Amino acid sequence: MVKEEVQQLVNYLIEIEHVSTTLYLAMSAYMDRQDYTGMAKWLRLQSNEERTHMLMLIDYLAGKDGEVKLAEVPAQPSDFGTPLETFQKVLEHEQFVTNAYRQAYEYINPVDPQTGVIVQDFLREQIDEEAQSLTIVQRLKLASNNPAALLVIDQELGQRQDGANAPG
Structure with missing residues (x-):
């Protein structure tokens, strides 16, 4: 059985990924509406x-x-501005996610090294997520x-x- 504090942190990461899913889906619908298919x-x-x-x-x-505790996901906006503004929000969100995984890893690894490996895999993937977002923003x-x-x-x-890459 996983320790309570580790369980809470993994549930928090689940919530972040859930929010990310709905945020990017809302952004997708918005871009589609703007004819940026x-x-x-x-x-x-x-x-x-x-x-x-x-x-x-x-x-x-x-x-x-x-x-597993699935938190309620907040409603997402329906307007994200220009393509640049939209992808700047993507980059900011990816930086937030990276920071959340970094903090989770720093806490979890000494307490539960097995879960630490899982979190580290996601943290590694964030390098690519941020790089892709940054490249799009720069372009x-x-x-x-x-x-x-x-x-x-x-x-x-x-x-x-x-x-849909699996970490690792």
Whole structure:
């Protein structure tokens, strides 16, 4: 059985992944409404990836005979601004998630090294999550308000394939 404090922390990480799933889904719907279908697809796949992470954490905790507690997810906005503003919010959110996993790892690893390995795998994946988001933000900044450049970026983001990556 997993220790109570570790269980609470894993449930918190589950909540973060659950919020991430709904946030990216809301962003996807917004981008689709703005006719940025490539950005919408990228965000939808990101939502799916976060859902996969949430399910992995749920399965891990349940497999350790822990109690999974799904918190209520807050409603998400329906307007995220320009593509640049939207992806700046993605980057900020990924930085928040990275920080949450870092803090969880620092606490969990000495207390429960087995769970620490799981959290470390997610933390490693955050390196890529932040890098992707940062690259998109930088490219959108370069595009500025040039419609042709925005459409090229939209098209490129639409090439993303479903890769609900498992950490590790």
